[in-house]
Amino acid sequence: MEFVKVAAVADVSEGKPLAAEAGGHKLLLAKVAGTVYATQRRCPHLGFNLCRGKLEDRATVCPLHKARFDLATGEIERDPRLWIIGMKAKSGLQTYPVRVEGGDVLVGV
Template identity: 65%
Template sequence: MDYIRVASVNDVAVGQILPIEAKGLKLLLTNVAGQYYAAQRKCPHMGFNLCRGKLDGPAVVCPLHKAKFDLATGAIERDPKLLFINMKAKSDLTVYPVKLEGDAILVGV
């Protein structure tokens, strides 16, 4: 696994979801109360851009079907829902390790 510099701590405000790329992978980077998380950018249910979603603590909520994913583990916390129809998410969210070196944010890919 290689750690790739994707941003600096000043680039990602608390509560912000930032689109990034690392080794050709389209990811999201977020800052939750000073803890940084990286994950696949597309929702595993229908492929919608999670950068348009909202944070709910250390989880991201898909803006299309309201599926909720833990940003630390990728686990599904709430399955997708469309109107009154409950669905099953196809898979967990792929998450990537994040580390800081000085003010640089590095993602392991």
Template identity: 40%
Template structure:
């Protein structure tokens, strides 16, 4: 089974470099528009679920407001602990001005 895509925003809803928290089918997700595209990642830090949309964003890195774990939003990679697990990133599709995020299929 393939991902299911959900329309989450329009391109003009996003300002470059500003975090845009959304919820898709119960999943907290954060969008960010960068020079090279729109990225989507889980809005919960992998350390102890800090709200990443409230963190500091700089360049392509998000810093969790709780314990300062840092991640690359393009890849989800941990850049600085205490988090050890990478962020989950989502597939983003842009059709016209509409932004869609793909959720993985539910495991049965």
């Protein structure tokens, strides 16, 4: 696994998602309580950009259907709110290891 610089620590604001890329992977970066997390950027259900959503505690929420995912594990904390079409959670988010070195955020890909 290679760790790639994706952002400066100063660019990752507490409680606000940030889009980044590393090795062809489109990422969401988030800082919660001083810890930086990296997950896939697109919701696994309908592919919506999670950077347009919001953070709640240590989770990201899809702005389209309100599915909620744990930033550390990628696990689904709340299923999509699309019960009318019978949508159930298919999978969680892919997460990536993060290192902070000096003023840089590095993600393992």
